[in-house]
Amino acid sequence: MKQKILGIEEVKIDDRVYPRSSVDNYVIAKYMKAMKSGSIFPPIVVAKFEGQYILVDGNHRLTTNKQMKNKHIKSEILEGLSLEEIYIESVKRNSIHGTSFTTLDVTKICLKLQTMNLTLTEISSIIHIPADKIEPYVAKRITRIGVTQEQVPLKAAYKHFAGEHLAEPLNQETSIGVKQMDLFNSLIHLLEMRYIDSENKLVVEKIKRLYNLLESYI
Numbered sequence: 077m078k079q080k081i082l083g084i085e086e087v088k089i090d091d092r093v094y095p096r097s098s099v100d101n102y103v104i105a106k107y108m109k110a111m112k113s114g115s116i117f118p119p120i121v122v123a124k125f126e127g128q129y130i131l132v133d134g135n136h137r138l139t140t141n142k143q144m145k146n147k148h149i150k151s152e153i154l155e156g157l158s159l160e161e162i163y164i165e166s167v168k169r170n171s172i173h174g175t176s177f178t179t180l181d182v183t184k185i186c187l188k189l190q191t192m193n194l195t196l197t198e199i200s201s202i203i204h205i206p207a208d209k210i211e212p213y214v215a216k217r218i219t220r221i222g223v224t225q226e227q228v229p230l231k232a233a234y235k236h237f238a239g240e241h242l243a244e245p246l247n248q249e250t251s252i253g254v255k256q257m258d259l260f261n262s263l264i265h266l267l268e269m270r271y272i273d274s275e276n277k278l279v280v281e282k283i284k285r286l287y288n289l290l291e292s293y294i
Contacts, residue, residue: 077152077153077154078152078153078155079119079150079151079152079153080150080151080153081148081149081150081151082122082129082148082149082151083147083148084138084141084142084146084147084148084149086129087120087122087129087130087131087138087149087151088128088129088130088131089130089131089135090130090131092159092163093123093130093132093159093162093163093166094130094131094132094135094166095163095166095167095170095177095181095184095185096135096170096177096178096181097178097180097181097184098178099135099136099139100136100175101267101268102283102287103136103175104136104139104140104143105267107136107137107140108140108143108144109274111140111141111144112144117137118137119134119149119150119151119152120132120133120134120137120138120149120150120151120152121133121134121151121152121154121169122151122152122153122154123153123154123155123157123162123165124153124154124155125157125159125162129151129153130162131166132154132162132165132166132169133166133169133170133173136175137149160192163188164189164192164202167185167189167202167203168202171202171203171204172204182203182205182213183213183214185203186199186203186205186210186213186214187214187227189202189203196208196210196211
């Protein structure tokens with residue numbers, strides 16, 4: 077596979093083909109610490125499509141480099157793929173390394189792969205979920221909206237609507253309680269500004285506990 081040094085701003089994240097809905101800030105923090113200590117990371121993977129370099133795998137590495145103000149990044153280049161092929165390649169690559177997909181990501185992926193007229197066996201080989209578990213898995217995290225019965229993936233806070241037929245779309249971005257949002261904003265600010273004392277073992281243990289607890293909400 078061809079490798080090339082790309083300008084970080086050349087790499088585009090296209091929601092049509094990139095399967096992750098967000099980055100994991102805990103992973104970013106680990107990567108940043110490792111990069112500062114001199115660790116060498118593998119190249120990101122991009123696909124050249126219609127003159128653009130579209131990210132296939134490596135958003136955490138890309139984001140870490142951006143936060144460290146790096147201007148260039150080593151990249152492996154895929155060429156000659158359609159958008160559907162790029163999407164499938166991205167899912168495959170992102171499903172085999174350490175940062176797991178969220179439940180919401182997996183639900184969206186399964187729904188999208190079904191629209192490509194793939195069999196459950198083919199979807200299973202891409203997302204690494206047993207074929208007989210795919211439909212029950214998705215059913216627990218979708219609702220249907222309006223007369224069209226559009227299938228809509230549900231975030232963790234709204235999963236109690238799974239299986240229901242709703243007349244109107246849910247606003248899944250609505251916050252639940254201003255005080256909770258203030259707490260979250262304060263915590264995010266501490267993390268983003270690197271104010272957390274990472275040398276304090278007790279603090280590190282609390283962060284790990286928080287991280288483990290958050291997994292059930294994502």
